[in-house]
């Protein structure tokens with residue numbers, strides 16, 4: 001029987017980041033995952049600047065070690081948006097960027113590699129006990145925390161604080177914390193790996209294609225090293241149910257029937273199965289902690305409702321959970337009341353962004369509006385610069401909801 005103050009269920013980016021942050025705070029923990037690493041996770045594999053920033057706050061050397069493994073990732077410098085009427089808009093993350101000098105704003109790296117890289121970092125730390133190949137399936141509440149066990153009884157532990165980071169299908173999140181699946185705030189997505197797709201951006205821009213038939217949602221092409229790409233599509237779950245969509249069939253159909261994509265995929269080979277998974281979106285408020293527990297990442301429903309990005313938020317919530325755990329240990333208080341501070345901090349750092357993304361998701365659901373905007377943006381360089389700034393600057397993102405901003409853009413001189 002293991003006795004620990006803190007046990008983390010799940011060692012994806014959320015759980016691994018929590019363990020690493022605790023380790024750097026000199027707090028030992030037990031980190032348990034049902035898989036044996038390296039393991040795959042169905043994902044678009046795009047890792048945002050936010051993920052890199054928070055990992056660097058945990059350990060300033062970590063991203064250098066990741067970047068040194070150059071075969072693991074493609075640097076990305078911007079996003080190519082394609083509207084339903086096939087207008088293509090390239091928006092760099094950084095105005096006037098220089099790939100040779102500027103700090104990188106994001107990566108695409110197979111989750112098989114990225115998550116394993118984080119686990120290798122975990123293994124470097126003496127005060128993290130990492131147990132893989134072990135699913136926690138018994139969560140018994142006691143007066144002083146939780147008794148946790150695997151079904152076969154090989155793993156048995158008590159913890160004063162449980163950090164639940166076991167992903168989108170978390171049993172604990174649904175049945176103990178009460179975060180039900182709500183199809184209006186949930187998405188489904190599939191992804192596959194292809195090799196040799198034509199017409200990729202030379203600076204590794206990721207591509208988001210807003211197509212009439214996948215709405216609200218998008219089709220993506222994200223470049224990977226060695227001529228590979230992660231290709232997929234995702235859509236809100238209520239629309240998938242209403243339209244009885246089979247996303248895997250839809251992915252093939254889009255590539256075969258969309259004339260622009262068809263020519264780009266003509267020499268491409270599918271190198272994997274098409275696989276799918278759920279995305280619990282952060283567009284609905286929930287309580288994400290309770291007596292002796294906190295939820296992190298997908299278990300806390302923290303995926304961006306517009307972009308589907310969840311790795312950065314999983315890492316960020318893990319960082320905050322570790323700091324909150326330190327407060328709990330210092331105050332010897334693991335009560336739901338004391339842990340409200342975790343919910344408040346997560347809402348403070350991620351709430352505004354989630355609300356904006358949700359409103360944008362609702363706007364993007366109108367193909368005519370997306371076409372209108374794409375036509376207009378294409379003729380107006382100033383607007384592309386502003387969108388560029390939106391990635392790094394929340395006040396700029398907020399401006400898009402101010403009518404004065406649009407009037408200024410409309411009447412401003414075209415460059």
Ligand SMILES: Cc1cc2nc3c(=O)[nH]c(=O)nc-3n(C[C@H](O)[C@H](O)[C@H](O)COP(=O)(O)OP(=O)(O)OC[C@H]3O[C@@H](n4cnc5c(N)ncnc54)[C@H](O)[C@@H]3O)c2cc1C
Nearest residue numbers: 010012013014034043044046136166167189297298310311
């Ligand atoms: C198709 C698709 C595309 C996506 N594309 C992107 C993208 O490009 N960029 C992005 O940022 N996000 C993307 N996301 C979202 C992203 O995958 C998740 O937000 C991210 O993986 C969340 O990390 P996590 O650590 O919370 O959970 P996970 O990465 O799911 O990790 C959970 C871990 O818990 C383990 N586990 C599960 N049950 C148990 C148990 N009972 N006991 C112990 N361990 C357990 C699992 O083995 C796993 O290792 C995408 C999602 C999907 C489905």
